[in-house]
Amino acid sequence: MENSVLQVEGLSAAYRKNTVLDDVNFSIEAGTLTGIVGPNGAGKSTLIKSVLNLHPKLTGTVKFFGTDLKAVKKRIGYVPQRGSVDWDFPTNALDVVLMGLYGKIGWLKWPTNRDKQKAMEALEKVGMADYAKRQISQLSGGQQQRVFLARALVQDADLYFMDEPLAGVDAATERAIMTILKELKQAGKTVLVVHHDLQTVTDYFDHVLFLNRTVMAYGKTEEIFTKENIAKTYGGSILGLREENGHVIITRK
Amino acid sequence: MTYSLWIILTASLVGVTCGIIGVFLILRKMAMMADAISHTVLLGIVLAFIITQQVSGTPMLIGAIIAGLLTALFVQWLHSLGLQQHAAMGIVFTTLFAIGVILISTSVGNAHLDVQHALMGEITFIPWDRITLPIVGEVPRATALLAFVFVIVIVFIVVFYKEWKITTFDPALAASLGIPVLVMHYLFMGFVSVTTVASFDAVGAIMVVAMLITPAASAYLWTDRLSVMILLSGGFGVLSAIVGYYIAAWVDTSISGSMAFATGLVFVVSFICSPKHGLVSKLWRPKAGYSVMEEK
Numbered sequence: 001m002e003n004s005v006l007q008v009e010g011l012s013a014a015y016r017k018n019t020v021l022d023d024v025n026f027s028i029e030a031g032t033l034t035g036i037v038g039p040n041g042a043g044k045s046t047l048i049k050s051v052l053n054l055h056p057k058l059t060g061t062v063k064f065f066g067t068d069l070k071a072v073k074k075r076i077g078y079v080p081q082r083g084s085v086d087w088d089f090p091t092n093a094l095d096v097v098l099m100g101l102y103g104k105i106g107w108l109k110w111p112t113n114r115d116k117q118k119a120m121e122a123l124e125k126v127g128m129a130d131y132a133k134r135q136i137s138q139l140s141g142g143q144q145q146r147v148f149l150a151r152a153l154v155q156d157a158d159l160y161f162m163d164e165p166l167a168g169v170d171a172a173t174e175r176a177i178m179t180i181l182k183e184l185k186q187a188g189k190t191v192l193v194v195h196h197d198l199q200t201v202t203d204y205f206d207h208v209l210f211l212n213r214t215v216m217a218y219g220k221t222e223e224i225f226t227k228e229n230i231a232k233t234y235g236g237s238i239l240g241l242r243e244e245n246g247h248v249i250i251t252r253k
Numbered sequence: 254m255t256y257s258l259w260i261i262l263t264a265s266l267v268g269v270t271c272g273i274i275g276v277f278l279i280l281r282k283m284a285m286m287a288d289a290i291s292h293t294v295l296l297g298i299v300l301a302f303i304i305t306q307q308v309s310g311t312p313m314l315i316g317a318i319i320a321g322l323l324t325a326l327f328v329q330w331l332h333s334l335g336l337q338q339h340a341a342m343g344i345v346f347t348t349l350f351a352i353g354v355i356l357i358s359t360s361v362g363n364a365h366l367d368v369q370h371a372l373m374g375e376i377t378f379i380p381w382d383r384i385t386l387p388i389v390g391e392v393p394r395a396t397a398l399l400a401f402v403f404v405i406v407i408v409f410i411v412v413f414y415k416e417w418k419i420t421t422f423d424p425a426l427a428a429s430l431g432i433p434v435l436v437m438h439y440l441f442m443g444f445v446s447v448t449t450v451a452s453f454d455a456v457g458a459i460m461v462v463a464m465l466i467t468p469a470a471s472a473y474l475w476t477d478r479l480s481v482m483i484l485l486s487g488g489f490g491v492l493s494a495i496v497g498y499y500i501a502a503w504v505d506t507s508i509s510g511s512m513a514f515a516t517g518l519v520f521v522v523s524f525i526c527s528p529k530h531g532l533v534s535k536l537w538r539p540k541a542g543y544s545v546m547e548e549k
Contacts, residue, residue: 016335054428070431078429085423089280090479099419103430108412135477151426 004066005030005159005190006051011060013043013050019213020046024060026209026218028192030158033185035195035205035221039234042212044194045081048161052078064159074104077157079148081164087137093147094132097122100151122150127176142173149177160184160191167196178204201225259380259393261498264512266399267452267464268490270406274448275469276479276486277441280421285339286325287445287465289346291458293324294450296353303356314398314450321446322439324349374457374509395454402451406444410483413437418479456509463513464490471516471523474530489519 006028013021020043028034036044049055051062053069064072077100097119098111105111123129126146131139139147145165152160162181166174184191185206192209195201201208201221208225210216210233217229278287297320301312324345331341379395386392410417416437419427424434445465452461468489472482496519497512504511525532 016333049425052429054425073429073431076429078426080423080425084425086280086282089422090473090477090482091418091422092477096422099415099423099426102415102419102427102432105415107416110415 003029005064006192007063007066008051009061011047011050011062012058013046013055014058015046019058021050022214024211024214026215028190028207030190031185031188032190032207033181033205034190034192034207034209035201036192036209036211037195037198037201037233038211038216042233044211045163047211048078048163048192048194052076052161074155075158077152077155077160079152079160079162079165082141082145082148082167084163087139087144089136092133092135093123093128093139093143093150094119096136096147097150097154100154103155119150119154122154123147125153126150126180140170142169145169146173146176149180153180158189160189162191162193164194164196166193198230256380257498257502259396260376260508261495263379263393263396263399263455264376264494264498264508265491266396266403267455267461268468268492268494268512269487270399270403270448270490271452271461271464272468272472272486272488272490273406273410273483274444275465275467275490276472276483277417277421278445278465279469279473280479281441284466284470285342286328286442287449288462289328289342290321290324290442290445291449291461291465292346292350293320293353294446294453295458296320296349296356297446298450298453299353299356314447317446317450317453318443320349321442321449325439325442374453374455374460376455376508379454395451399451399455402447406448409440409444414480417441456512460509460513463516464493467513467516467520468493471520474523474527477529489516493519 004027008024008026011021011024012019020041024047036047038044046055050057050060062069064076069076094116098115100122101111101115101118105115120129120132123132126149128143128146128150131143131147136144136147149162149165152162165177169177181191181193181204193205195204202225205221207219208221209218210224210229212233212235216233217224275287278284294317297316297318298313299316300320301316305312327345327349328338328341331344332338336344379393382394383391384394384397386397416427416432419430420432420434420437428434448465449458449461452464456464469482469486471489472486475485476482493515494512497515498508500506500515501508501511523531528534
């Protein structure tokens with residue numbers, strides 16, 4: 001595909017002896033906002049990590065902007081799961097955002113005032129400017145997630161990978177994050193989001209990737225987000241599914 | 254310089270270097286690794302001694318670095334096979350340490366090395382074993398070695414400060430930014446080994462753990478900034494060294510033991526008095542500190 005910013009071919013990965021991803025193939029177009037959905041243990045986080053070389057691939061090739069990861073690292077932003085870091089670390093919100101710039105600042109150099117200003121602007125964007133000097137353990141879960149998002153924004157990447165940015169956040173934060181993700185998309189950026197809430201998929205994402213060890217379905221949300229694909233991906237674990245005015249409604253018993 | 258001043262200076266160098274390294278050990282959740290490496294460097298030292306047949310700085314340092322890195326590698330390897338991290342450490346370090354003990358008590362025999370010395374250190378003898386350096390003149394060998402290690406550690410921490418910080422806080426992000434997380438991990442393990450072996454003569458394998466962990470753990474209670482935590486931890490290390498020396502002089506007992514005890518005292522004071530996490534402040538303002546703030 002000409003406009004492809006991410007092309008994954010034949011990717012497989014394992015944890016110890018358990019294969020978690022097997023022959024994953026997909027290609028993401030520029031300017032899309034994709035939700036990656038699938039049951040627990042489907043390999044959603046592993047997919048992001050193997051694509052970014054943070055987890056070893058067994059097989060497969062990944063192309064970013066038609067080239068290798070190394071050449072375009074600065075154009076890629078990654079938001080790990082919030083639970084992956086120790087929030088008791090002695091640092092404040094502004095400092096965490098500043099870390100997003102460490103790659104661009106480069107070795108042997110210290111962050112400048114200009115860098116701090118950029119970090120501050122990113123905090124303002126996510127509505128956290130007032131908390132810049134706050135120790136990160138004293139932020140709520142939603143606020144911590146916003147700080148993580150600000151850290152990604154400051155990277156000014158073209159392609160973003162976000163691992164469950166909406167997990168365990170309050171409604172206000174969820175709205176704020178989605179507004180920013182849609183802005184990123186409008187600015188021509190490409191965003192991939194690991195998502196866990198099927199109810200909001202149609203509202204949030206223009207593309208959806210169903211994952212359960214391999215790609216079960218991938219495409220435009222309105223075409224692909226169907227009862228059949230959900231059932232195929234989740235097996236018997238989702239109980240109530242019905243279609244209403246072209247929308248799939250999920251009810252949990 | 255007088256005899257006791259050399260001892261205080263040497264002990265302070267141990268305190269400040271261990272204090273700084275300890276901050277990263279604690280924040281990387283690797284406190285136990287200090288214990289492991291402090292024991293396995295014994296094997297490195299013994300092997301260096303067997304090969305070179307002399308107790309001298311450079312081969313012992315190299316031996317210790319190799320032993321420290323091997324420990325880190327073995328632990329990582331066992332962990333990747335599915336063993337719990339701490340269990341892996343326990344297996345690796347006791348085994349390597351045991352080999353060191355066996356070697357000491359057989360082939361090395363009557364040499365200067367003995368288990369007691371390696372475990373407890375003997376800072377009292379340090380001022381007599383001197384070397385002559387350009388400019389500064391005659392200094393105790395252990396002191397010169399420690400000063401050298403201290404400078405190296407400071408330079409590396411300052412020059413790569415932001416890399417240490419990000420690989421400690423969020424290794425996944427660091428890796429995605431292209432920072433060599435694994436290289437930095439092993440480099441850090443190398444530092445722990447070098448610091449440990451340099452401190453060996455002064456405080457021994459067991460007490461060095463106290464110097465690595467306790468000042469850093471105390472500093473953690475006082476501040477929310479990494480840079481301040483590093484300064485405080487180094488300061489607490491020096492304070493413990495000095496207080497420990499005077500306790501030892503006063504009670505007429507082991508200097509290394511008193512210094513380790515002094516780190517414990519510093520921790521107790523921190524635990525009670527620190528403004529954010531201390532017992533006193535918690536009693537005063539029971540709802541402050543950890544309360545989750547309301548959303549805007």
